[in-house]
Each structure stands twice: as C-alpha cells, then as structure tokens.
Amino acid sequence: AQSVTQPDIHITVSEGASLELRCNYSYGATPYLFWYVQSPGQGLQLLLKYFSGDTLVQGIKGFEAEFKRSQSSFNLRKPSVHWSDAAEYFCAVVGTGGFKTIFGAGTRLFVKA
Amino acid sequence: ETGVTQTPRHLVMGMTNKKSLKCEQHLGHNAMYWYKQSAKKPLELMFVYNFKEQTENNSVPSRFSPECPNSSHLFLHLHTLQPEDSALYLCASSQEGTSGSYEQYFGPGTRLTVT
Numbered sequence A: 001a002q003s004v005t006q007p008d009i010h011i012t013v014s015e016g017a018s019l020e021l022r023c024n025y026s027y028g029a030t031p032y033l034f035w036y037v038q039s040p041g042q043g044l045q046l047l048l049k050y051f052s053g054d055t056l057v058q059g060i061k062g063f064e065a066e067f068k069r070s071q072s073s074f075n076l077r078k079p080s081v082h083w084s085d086a087a088e089y090f091c092a093v094v095g096t097g098g099f100k101t102i103f104g105a106g107t108r109l110f111v112k113a
Numbered sequence B: 001e002t003g004v005t006q007t008p009r010h011l012v013m014g015m016t017n018k019k020s021l022k023c024e025q026h027l028g029h030n031a032m033y034w035y036k037q038s039a040k041k042p043l044e045l046m047f048v049y050n051f052k053e054q055t056e057n058n059s060v061p062s063r064f065s066p067e068c069p070n071s072s073h074l075f076l077h078l079h080t081l082q083p084e085d086s087a088l089y090l091c092a093s094s095q096e097g098t099s100g101s102y103e104q105y106f107g108p109g110t111r112l113t114v115t
Helices: none
Strands: A003-005 A010-014 A019-021 A024-026 A033-038 A044-050 A056-058 A064-068 A073-078 A087-094 A101-103 A107-112 B004-007 B010-013 B018-025 B031-037 B044-050 B053-057 B064-070 B073-079 B087-094 B110-114
Touching: A003 A087, A003 A101, A010 A019, A019 A107, A024 A073, A033 A064, A033 A073, A044 A056, A044 A064, A044 A073, A073 A087, B004 B087, B010 B018, B018 B031, B018 B087, B031 B073, B044 B064, B044 B073, B053 B064
Parallel strands: A010 A107, B010 B110
Antiparallel strands: A003 A024, A019 A073, A033 A044, A033 A087, A056 A064, A064 A073, A087 A101, A087 A107, B004 B018, B018 B073, B031 B044, B031 B087, B044 B053, B064 B073, B087 B110
C-alpha cells in the first residue's frame, strides 16, 4: 500500500537559515509527488509537484524539492527561510488510479528571529 | 468567486442539531473531496466524489452524510454529532484521469465545534 512518512513533527530554524523538510514515500511505480503548505486556519496550497523528468523541481515562494528514487525520498528545501514561511508542510503522493491523494502527517515549521 | 469556496467558515452546533457544510469549486474539476483535520492528527480523507459519484467512504460514521448534486457542489450534512467531531473540515477538488494534473485545490475550511 502507498504511504508517506514525514519523520519530523516540527522543526525550528532561524530566519535566513536554510531549510530541508524530509519526506519518504512507499509506492510501487513512479509516483506523482507533491508538497503542500498550510497556514494557520487555512486550507492547503500546492507548493510544487513532481511527475517525471528533471528530478529537481522548483515551486512557489522559493521552494524546491528533489526526487531521489533510490532513497524513495522527496525532500523540500529552501536556501533562506523567511518568517512568513512558518506554517505546516505536507508531503503527498497520488495513489494508484488517481482519485486519492495520500498525505503525510505534516511537519510544522517554526521560524525564530 | 474563484477556486474552492466553503461556507460557513465557522460553525458551533449542539449534539442534537442538524447542519450542513457547503463547498463549491469554480475550476471545472471532475473530483471533489471531504477531509477532516483534527489537532495533532493526520489529515483524514472522508469521502471522494468522481463525476458526482461517490467512489470512496473511509469508514465514516453515518452521522456524516455527503451529497454531490453536480460536479461543482459538495455538501456534508451533519446530525447528532459528538464532541470528538470538532475539527477543521476541508473540501478539495482536482482534475483526475488522463488529462488530469492530480493536484488538489483546497477551500479555506469550516471550523466546526460541537458542544
């Protein structure tokens, strides 16, 4: 069965520091992978996605993610974090046949001044 | 209106009340979803509708009753809820299938409190 693991429940980084959020997935074929962000009291917003091709994908707000098939990972990165990046981040994979996106448990990002 | 809208944004109801949550998508998508998001718990998929047909019900209690009258509207009818049903209820839509992008577009959610 497909699954998504985000090993870090929460992470704290200083403003201006780099960020990496980890995501591991379990899927039998080439997955469709996503990162979403949720600000407090809001719905989720797509940051970026990977379907095929270049394994380094760029997203909105200066985020990028790298697909590593050998490690079953799709880690999210940002070179310099801003206070406004404080939010919860969800990694997700589309399940077999579509119509069902499987979300990880989320990683809450705290940014300190 | 653009994207996915949800009403009401906040709802407080007693355990014996009946209420409905409404979701509308203006994106022309063919799939719509209800999710439940509770504090300190993963996002829980409740129902999936594909072209107005329910394709998934993840063992949701019968006190939650979905309705999808057309591909743009989705309702969640609530009755005799329990305090543990208090949560943020999120609606989403996506375009699935061979022409689909599979990315989900979420509404802002309805914050439900059951007293």
